[in-house]
Amino acid sequence: MPAAAPDPAISVVGLAKHYGATHAVDGLAFDVACGEVFGLLGPNGAGKTTTVEILEGYRTPDLGTVRVLGLDPVRDAPALRPRIGVMLQEGGLYPGLKPLELLRLFAAYYDDAEKPEVLLDSVGLRDAAGTAVRRLSGGQVQRLSLACALIGRPEVVFLDEPTAGMDPHARATTWQLVRELRDRGVTVLLTTHAMDEAEQLCDRVAIINGGKLAALGSPAELTQHVVSDEIWFAAAPGLDVAAIGRALGLGETDVVEDRAGDYVVRAAGTPERIADLACFLRDANVTLGALQAGRRSLEEVFLQITAEQAR
């Protein structure tokens, strides 16, 4: 008999929640293992935030059961709250306090909190320590909100669109923090619209649409089943696409320049065709910038799944 799997950090079974006639969540089920970084993806209105807020104990499910660290988020709230960290989609911080004051306040809620000064450094807000929250930029507010979620050394962290409104530098900082959480064995459930974020950070993702689970698996699993019948490559702009089509034994309109320097070949990326493409580029003395074939990006999978169900 195999050893029993360890209890999941988060378990959702048959979850349903409706507001009036709108079914925000409709029969959702998934588990998140301890130490996993799990992404909830879905279009606006898919039920991501409702699901997260039920797990955080803000809302009660109409049907189904949710458990976080084996506890009921509403009934066992006093036992659960010291063990979780939450980042709301927006707001939640006193506009009149300064970042260090706010982190010191939040640190006082927990028995074994991180040092506020250290955490402020690690989210890159040391220079803003004395600026009132209302004067911070959107990305700085997001990073402070993340710091408030982490101050109590939580075992499970809920991040609702953690990088919305961040510049690329702040986004990289946040991604690094999430990776460090994973390295420390913290379970992370995040929602996002950014597919590159999900591919970069998440061990597994659930794509939800219309309150239902549409796909579940690691980013690699979700992308490998869908074999693309396109080759995409990047090179110098302005290449003769008709000539490339002929060189690959295709029609003259089967190769298009999507954007300047981005080319799409509307044919499967067979080894022979890739070799022909390479030969063409060699003969034309063109340097290849990037090449992708045979596997779709998570974004394409996402768009395909959510579009199919919209029909």
Add this chain to the structure above:
Amino acid sequence: MRRRAVVAQTRAETLLQLRRGENLIVTLAIPLGILVFFAKVDAISTDFAHPVDFLVPGVLSLAVMAAAMVSLGIATGFERRYGVLKRLGTTPLSRGGLLVAKTATVLVLEILQILLVVAVGVAIGWHVPAGIVPAIGLLLLGTVAFAGIGMLMAGTLRAEANLAAANGLFLVLLFLGGMAYPLAKLPTPLQDFAKALPAAALSETVRAVLASQAFPVGELAVLVAWAIGAPLLAARYFRWEE
């Protein structure tokens, strides 16, 4: 309840109160200004030999109304708007802990107000009477009533509407509260209406105990009714998210 969390919360909320200039105007500058202005400018006639004997009880009541209804209510309304109340809901600071901290914050402000009003009153000729202890008991009862009204508005109205309503109600209750001038100056129908409101009930009972007059039982009943009814309504209708 986590004592450390409640203490930190009280500290932060008190700090925020002191940072809001408009809050200091309503809770300190207006009551003290009314006290000094009406004591020095012979604008009203009262049954009292010295205007300050009439004014100090009224201004103490006004100060409590400003702290418990206006200051607490407006701050809470904006905390609701900015999602602060929602965010605190997932921290180990329970709702009970938050309420204790907010109560303590109001009391800290009221202690400061009472000390300042008494000090300024003494400076312009008021003598602290023996009735100050029961008067403080009545001011606490008034705090419960006004905090209930403030929280009811903060938990049901949009933040901007709550801001306008709290300030507007403050003005109405100042005019109808027997605080800066006697209720008897109002036309009779308006007097009767004013007597059903918590402001006049508070100022009249506080004035009676400070001046050792016959205790107004009817006014006390009105005050107790508000102190029970308003918090119950607030608890029933308060919504944590806007």
